[in-house]
Amino acid sequence: MTETIDLKRRYLMAGTVAATGLLASGVRVNAQEDNPLPDYVDWKDPEAMIVHSNNTLETRRDAFGTSILTPEDKLYIRNNVSPPDESILDDRDAWEVSIEGVAEPRTLTVGELKTLGIDTVTMVLQCSGNGRGYFEHAPSGTPWQVGAAGNVMWTGVPLRAVVDALGGPADGANFITGTGGETIPEGLDANDVMVERSVPIDVIDTVMLAWDLNGEPISLAHGGPLRMIVPGFTGVNNVKYVKTVSLTAEETQAAIQRTRYRLQPVGEEGGPEHPSVWQMNVKSFITSPLETASAGTVQVTGVAFGGINAVESVEVSVDGGATWQAAEFIGPDMGRYAWRTFALAADLPAGSHVITSRATDSEGNVQPEDVEPNEPGYNHNGWRAHGVEIMVS
Amino acid sequence: MTETIDLKRRYLMAGTVAATGLLASGVRVNAQEDNPLPDYVDWKDPEAMIVHSNNTLETRRDAFGTSILTPEDKLYIRNNVSPPDESILDDRDAWEVSIEGVAEPRTLTVGELKTLGIDTVTMVLQCSGNGRGYFEHAPSGTPWQVGAAGNVMWTGVPLRAVVDALGGPADGANFITGTGGETIPEGLDANDVMVERSVPIDVIDTVMLAWDLNGEPISLAHGGPLRMIVPGFTGVNNVKYVKTVSLTAEETQAAIQRTRYRLQPVGEEGGPEHPSVWQMNVKSFITSPLETASAGTVQVTGVAFGGINAVESVEVSVDGGATWQAAEFIGPDMGRYAWRTFALAADLPAGSHVITSRATDSEGNVQPEDVEPNEPGYNHNGWRAHGVEIMVS
Numbered sequence: 001m002t003e004t005i006d007l008k009r010r011y012l013m014a015g016t017v018a019a020t021g022l023l024a025s026g027v028r029v030n031a032q033e034d035n036p037l038p039d040y041v042d043w044k045d046p047e048a049m050i051v052h053s054n055n056t057l058e059t060r061r062d063a064f065g066t067s068i069l070t071p072e073d074k075l076y077i078r079n080n081v082s083p084p085d086e087s088i089l090d091d092r093d094a095w096e097v098s099i100e101g102v103a104e105p106r107t108l109t110v111g112e113l114k115t116l117g118i119d120t121v122t123m124v125l126q127c128s129g130n131g132r133g134y135f136e137h138a139p140s141g142t143p144w145q146v147g148a149a150g151n152v153m154w155t156g157v158p159l160r161a162v163v164d165a166l167g168g169p170a171d172g173a174n175f176i177t178g179t180g181g182e183t184i185p186e187g188l189d190a191n192d193v194m195v196e197r198s199v200p201i202d203v204i205d206t207v208m209l210a211w212d213l214n215g216e217p218i219s220l221a222h223g224g225p226l227r228m229i230v231p232g233f234t235g236v237n238n239v240k241y242v243k244t245v246s247l248t249a250e251e252t253q254a255a256i257q258r259t260r261y262r263l264q265p266v267g268e269e270g271g272p273e274h275p276s277v278w279q280m281n282v283k284s285f286i287t288s289p290l291e292t293a294s295a296g297t298v299q300v301t302g303v304a305f306g307g308i309n310a311v312e313s314v315e316v317s318v319d320g321g322a323t324w325q326a327a328e329f330i331g332p333d334m335g336r337y338a339w340r341t342f343a344l345a346a347d348l349p350a351g352s353h354v355i356t357s358r359a360t361d362s363e364g365n366v367q368p369e370d371v372e373p374n375e376p377g378y379n380h381n382g383w384r385a386h387g388v389e390i391m392v393s
Numbered sequence: 394m395t396e397t398i399d400l401k402r403r404y405l406m407a408g409t410v411a412a413t414g415l416l417a418s419g420v421r422v423n424a425q426e427d428n429p430l431p432d433y434v435d436w437k438d439p440e441a442m443i444v445h446s447n448n449t450l451e452t453r454r455d456a457f458g459t460s461i462l463t464p465e466d467k468l469y470i471r472n473n474v475s476p477p478d479e480s481i482l483d484d485r486d487a488w489e490v491s492i493e494g495v496a497e498p499r500t501l502t503v504g505e506l507k508t509l510g511i512d513t514v515t516m517v518l519q520c521s522g523n524g525r526g527y528f529e530h531a532p533s534g535t536p537w538q539v540g541a542a543g544n545v546m547w548t549g550v551p552l553r554a555v556v557d558a559l560g561g562p563a564d565g566a567n568f569i570t571g572t573g574g575e576t577i578p579e580g581l582d583a584n585d586v587m588v589e590r591s592v593p594i595d596v597i598d599t600v601m602l603a604w605d606l607n608g609e610p611i612s613l614a615h616g617g618p619l620r621m622i623v624p625g626f627t628g629v630n631n632v633k634y635v636k637t638v639s640l641t642a643e644e645t646q647a648a649i650q651r652t653r654y655r656l657q658p659v660g661e662e663g664g665p666e667h668p669s670v671w672q673m674n675v676k677s678f679i680t681s682p683l684e685t686a687s688a689g690t691v692q693v694t695g696v697a698f699g700g701i702n703a704v705e706s707v708e709v710s711v712d713g714g715a716t717w718q719a720a721e722f723i724g725p726d727m728g729r730y731a732w733r734t735f736a737l738a739a740d741l742p743a744g745s746h747v748i749t750s751r752a753t754d755s756e757g758n759v760q761p762e763d764v765e766p767n768e769p770g771y772n773h774n775g776w777r778a779h780g781v782e783i784m785v786s
Contacts (some may be wrong), residue, residue: 067608120724215460331513
């Protein structure tokens with residue numbers, strides 16, 4: 001459980017914070033800080049992770065640090081199906097991906113992909129449900145707070161280079177559909193279980209088939225030996241162990257696309273009539289301080305990103321949103337899809353302060369105070385819920 | 394020993410490569426690949442490091458990968474004096490640095506520095522002697538090839554913010570002089586041994602007192618708890634365990650400044666009449682392939698940086714410098730002092746190929762074919778010596 005949550009709980013119990021409206025969701029947080037790391041990710045930094053379950057691990061808010069990039073051993077995990085056997089990493093260059101919906105469809109090995117082109121992109125990888133723990137209607141699913149997100153660097157071949165090498169898209173292609181290499185448990189209908197996601201073909205020039213994460217071969221937990229990367233789209237659209245990439249006329253009929261990861265109103269079932277969870281929105285959150293500080297000048301730091309757009313600016317409030325000051329971005333700008341770290345020198349007298357941040361993207365979209373809830377609890381970017389209350393002494 | 398060196402030696406022994414002029418220095422390489430990691434850096438990646446000695450560890454050329462940033466466990470080590478006892482890391486925020494040569498000189502703790510400002514910079518950290526192994530006059534000192542360099546991110550307080558908080562520079566300040574916290578062995582003259590370096594005050598707006606390296610507290614080996622960072626200047630100018638920062642009228646009289654790290658002609662002793670090793674120059678080198686490749690299209694990758702300037706462009710030759718093709722930078726531009734990775738898709742038929750690269754900085758400086766030698770073997774950036782010979786089959 002993060003320090004922030006501890007603090008919120010403490011205040012809730014003392015009954016002093018209800019007026020801020022910040023903390024309604026705190027009571028349903030059930031992160032199990034003391035759960036051990038699952039075997040397949042025993043190389044993760046235990047100090048940095050909150051283990052919700054075998055397939056859901058969150059980065060602690062105080063573990064993001066100042067590196068801009070999130071190290072792989074601190075990066076969150078969210079698997080819809082357990083990973084395949086790790087033997088698929090025995091010969092990474094031999095992994096095969098079938099490219100379909102092009103003029104000359106064929107199967108290519110990773111080794112062959114590596115001759116077709118190379119690029120590197122830095123982007124926020126964020127679970128669709130990051131922030132779910134802040135929704136007041138208590139959606140089912142992991143109650144992520146801020147840590148189902150990280151800023152990582154992928155290296156691979158641009159999908160455009162692969163498609164061009166195979167004669168270009170077939171006629172009538174509207175979607176890029178990626179199929180994951182997870183093993184479907186016996187007795188289950190593949191359509192109900194498999195990870196197959198479709199995204200609009202208009203993003204084809206940014207999609208990558210990646211073999212490296214932060215410069216190292218991608219671990220099994222994060223989709224190695226090959227992952228389909230869709231910058232600016234939520235995590236589920238970045239298909240792990242990708243075994244088929246198809247340019248298709250229609251979206252896949254897999255349940256994970258047809259009924260799940262939809263933005264339906266609270267109380268409804270998801271279906272094709274509801275928007276898919278695709279592009280990410282503008283968001284920011286404070287990473288320090290989170291619990292206490294010494295009175296005087298305090299460097300308030302955090303991260304901000306624009307999702308599908310670049311982030312343009314960010315403001316910080318140290319009075320729960322009553323007033324705002326422009327913060328400065330610090331460190332390198334790693335591109336449109338990356339997050340930026342920011343800092344504001346704030347003068348804080350002794351006492352309790354609610355600190356939060358509000359980002360604006362390059363299209364002028366401003367992080368809202370609150371969000372309209374959706375049944376599954378996706379895309380929460382409300383600045384009020386993301387605030388922290390600290391005690392200055 | 395790196396694969397490249399192995400290859401060079403093999404060719405030298407076969408007598409087939411002398412005509413390229415590339416390999417004269419290969420014979421004196423004495424890297425000890427099988428030396429174990431010293432205790433104080435037993436957390437380094439042994440697969441990535443060449444251990445020359447306890448205080449000199451080089452990154453293998455094939456270990457740079459595609460991450461742009463060099464992870465701390467793969468970063469080279471060069472200590473002029475052995476590190477202080479690691480107990481100096483017990484309470485990092487309590488480390489004290491004396492700020493002198495300002496209107497109101499005083500001692501500040503790291504904890505106090507953290508309230509004065511925060512910034513992050515990505516920069517090439519490179520030993521003055523990186524590439525020494527390519528000089529034909531066989532300078533004394535570690536025969537580094539390419540791996541006494543890395544691209545890393547520092548977080549700390551801008552020196553300007555510290556100086557401003559103390560009333561600004563005293564009159565007559567011409568240099569920024571940093572003193573390291575190494576323990577001077579008993580019986581030795583401190584001036585002969587201590588790490589105290591002066592750099593021109595005109596870079597004051599880029600100097601940082603840093604506590605984080607790649608987002609984590611700086612290890613003892615790399616200068617924690619506090620290091621003076623001078624972007625664009627060679628490694629020695631970035632003083633570890635910095636305990637005094639003084640704005641001074643004159644350069645320090647310490648031997649490491651007065652007679653060492655000078656660019657004197659071959660055969661001469663160094664002295665104040667010779668230029669100091671300060672700003673880095675434009676440079677690039679190939680990182681893949683280094684030994685073999687399959688005939689056809691090969692993605693040639695490498696890194697390029699401008700040193701004190703930004704890098705503007707880079708060309709690749711696959712015929713030993715006879716012809717050149719423009720390569721593309723890939724991935725994010727992390728700022729003026731950072732290196733960039735580049736790639737060129739080259740069509741290589743079977744046979745032997747000499748691959749090299751040539752960078753140009755923002756001021757129009759081009760990496761030269763060869764360099765004028767200096768006695769200590771500093772600042773080698775000649776593109777011919779940095780080339781590799783690969784066998785394509």
